[in-house]
Amino acid sequence: MAYSDQVMDHYQNPRNVGKFDDDDAQIGTGMVGAPACGDVMRLQIKVNDLGIIEDAKFKTYGCGSAIASSSLLTEWVKGRSIDEAAQIKNTEIAEELALPPVKIHCSVLAEDAIKAAVEDYRKKLSDA
Amino acid sequence: MKAPVYFDYAATTPVDPRVAQKMSECLMTEGNFGNPASRSHKFGWEAEEAVELARTQVAALLNCDPREIVWTSGATESDNLAIKGIAQFYKGKGKHIITSKIEHKAVLDTCRHLEREGFEVTYLEPGSDGLIRPEAVQSAIREDTTLVSIMHVNNEIGVVNDIERIGEVCRAAKVFYHVDAAQSAGKIPIDLSTLKVDLMALSGHKMYGPKGVGVLFVRRKPRVRLEAQMHGGGHERGMRSGTLATHQLVGMGEACRIAQAEMSSEAARTLALRERLWQGLNDMEEVYVNGDLNAHVPGIINISFNYVEGESLIMSLPELAVSSGSACTSASLEPSYVLRALGMNDELAHSSLRFSVGRFTTEEDVDAAIAQVRRAVEKLRELSPLWDMYKDGVDLDSIEWAAH
Numbered sequence: 001m002a003y004s005d006q007v008m009d010h011y012q013n014p015r016n017v018g019k020f021d022d023d024d025a026q027i028g029t030g031m032v033g034a035p036a037c038g039d040v041m042r043l044q045i046k047v048n049d050l051g052i053i054e055d056a057k058f059k060t061y062g063c064g065s066a067i068a069s070s071s072l073l074t075e076w077v078k079g080r081s082i083d084e085a086a087q088i089k090n091t092e093i094a095e096e097l098a099l100p101p102v103k104i105h106c107s108v109l110a111e112d113a114i115k116a117a118v119e120d121y122r123k124k125l126s127d128a
Numbered sequence: 129m130k131a132p133v134y135f136d137y138a139a140t141t142p143v144d145p146r147v148a149q150k151m152s153e154c155l156m157t158e159g160n161f162g163n164p165a166s167r168s169h170k171f172g173w174e175a176e177e178a179v180e181l182a183r184t185q186v187a188a189l190l191n192c193d194p195r196e197i198v199w200t201s202g203a204t205e206s207d208n209l210a211i212k213g214i215a216q217f218y219k220g221k222g223k224h225i226i227t228s229k230i231e232h233k234a235v236l237d238t239c240r241h242l243e244r245e246g247f248e249v250t251y252l253e254p255g256s257d258g259l260i261r262p263e264a265v266q267s268a269i270r271e272d273t274t275l276v277s278i279m280h281v282n283n284e285i286g287v288v289n290d291i292e293r294i295g296e297v298c299r300a301a302k303v304f305y306h307v308d309a310a311q312s313a314g315k316i317p318i319d320l321s322t323l324k325v326d327l328m329a330l331s332g333h334k335m336y337g338p339k340g341v342g343v344l345f346v347r348r349k350p351r352v353r354l355e356a357q358m359h360g361g362g363h364e365r366g367m368r369s370g371t372l373a374t375h376q377l378v379g380m381g382e383a384c385r386i387a388q389a390e391m392s393s394e395a396a397r398t399l400a401l402r403e404r405l406w407q408g409l410n411d412m413e414e415v416y417v418n419g420d421l422n423a424h425v426p427g428i429i430n431i432s433f434n435y436v437e438g439e440s441l442i443m444s445l446p447e448l449a450v451s452s453g454s455a456c457t458s459a460s461l462e463p464s465y466v467l468r469a470l471g472m473n474d475e476l477a478h479s480s481l482r483f484s485v486g487r488f489t490t491e492e493d494v495d496a497a498i499a500q501v502r503r504a505v506e507k508l509r510e511l512s513p514l515w516d517m518y519k520d521g522v523d524l525d526s527i528e529w530a531a532h
């Protein structure tokens with residue numbers, strides 16, 4: 001199967017790979033997918049007092065398209081407010097990466113990941 | 129980009145130059161182009177002679193009578209002819225067939241087809257070592273069983289079934305035994321004069337012969353009868369009509385001759401290459417061989433790299449031509465049915481690669497593969513949240529994953 005240049009670029013030079021401390025109040029973590037299905041994404045956002053995402057990191061177990069979707073997402077969310085970030089649609093990711101139909105689920109997973117990370121951060125905020 | 133190094137001999141092999149030479153002598157005006165069925169002139173006689181020599185070469189490899197060899201277009205057709213042919217011919221006696229869950233699709237889909245026609249099929253589970261136990265065959269046989277189809281060497285993991293004992297079980301129960309030997313013929317010894325095997329399928333392109341040719345062995349004593357699947361001029365004693373493709377058959381014959389002459393040295397060489405590959409990888413953490421290595425064909429090894437997903441692994445190995453145990457490239461997202469049948473968890477099944485080496489593989493190829501695989505696995509584990517969790521001592525099974 002041929003991959004688009006965009007997928008290859010993110011796959012070969014993934015952006016923002018890494019891990020923040022889960023317990024830090026500024027960090028929201030979204031972990032989605034399942035090993036049995038062949039993909040798991042962990043997306044973390046670091047949010048400042050104004051609700052702006054200052055930094056983001058990811059690690060992904062999955063095919064090249066899943067890795068590229070999460071790498072792209074970390075670039076996109078930086079500098080956005082958590083509300084804006086939670087609005088990102090899988091179709092935008094799929095379009096940017098030129099994902100073929102069988103790989104659309106990778107972009108869906110990325111959308112789920114940012115939503116889960118934002119939710120986790122909000123939960124921490126309200127629990128604090 | 130330079131051509132990747134070929135590690136997919138189980139998918140297909142290149143044609144041996146000696147084979148290609150013989151084939152090319154059967155194509156053009158000055159060559160042996162006649163129709164082997166033409167009885168009225170020299171062109172036909174010479175073509176027939178070449179085809180019969182090839183038949184003898186195949187029979188010699190298997191130690192059977194040349195009259196037991198039926199030419200086909202490949203192992204897929206041979207499997208179809210054997211299974212449908214027996215099932216239909218003997219349907220008055222019974223309509224039950226036994227096979228295994230890890231057969232090639234050529235067998236499994238044929239069985240599915242027969243189920244739609246009212247036959248009943250039992251699919252035996254392999255052990256976690258990948259092997260089908262003769263005892264399991266024994267206990268699955270019923271009054272109305274007519275055929276058992278259990279492969280010799282599995283194409284994904286390379287394990288070798290005990291076809292000798294399975295054959296004995298079948299013969300004692302008066303049930304026909306068909307063996308898909310596409311991955312074993314020419315690689316490990318097969319002696320049909322002692323094996324209680326009634327039918328056996330071979331493929332040309334898995335043994336340095338051309339694609340588009342295969343063989344079905346059909347035993348004469350005790351006699352096996354088949355319902356033909358291809359009707360026409362009554363070629364191959366009525367079992368498979370169609371003008372014989374002289375160049376293909378000559379190619380398969382020569383491939384068998386070479387395989388027989390060089391089997392022991394070639395087996396030793398490919399085994400050494402496979403062991404070199406495994407030695408170069410097995411000190412990595414969380415790396416496993418699938419299928420019992422003590423019952424293995426020399427050229428195939430299937431390895432799981434835990435916490436790394438198969439498709440991305442293949443993607444980071446652009447200079448290696450290997451096959452993924454994971455069928456993620458298809459829309460199904462299903463890991464290999466063979467690995468699952470071994471009872472392997474889905475993660476490991478998703479994380480596996482099949483390496484198959486052969487006649488033209490070199491030690492340098494293997495060393496290059498080791499270096500590339502190690503680099504790719506390390507890179508992907510750096511990226512893998514599952515690897516992080518494993519390193520932190522988290523039990524992945526304790527997590528409630530949201531299946532999607």
Ligand SMILES: Cc1ncc(COP(=O)(O)O)c(C=O)c1O
Pocket residue numbers: 138139201202203204205232234279281282283308310311330331332333340341342
């Ligand atoms: C075990 C087994 N059976 C059958 C086949 C099909 O053989 P062919 O390509 O000759 O139809 C293959 C090869 O793909 C195989 O590995």
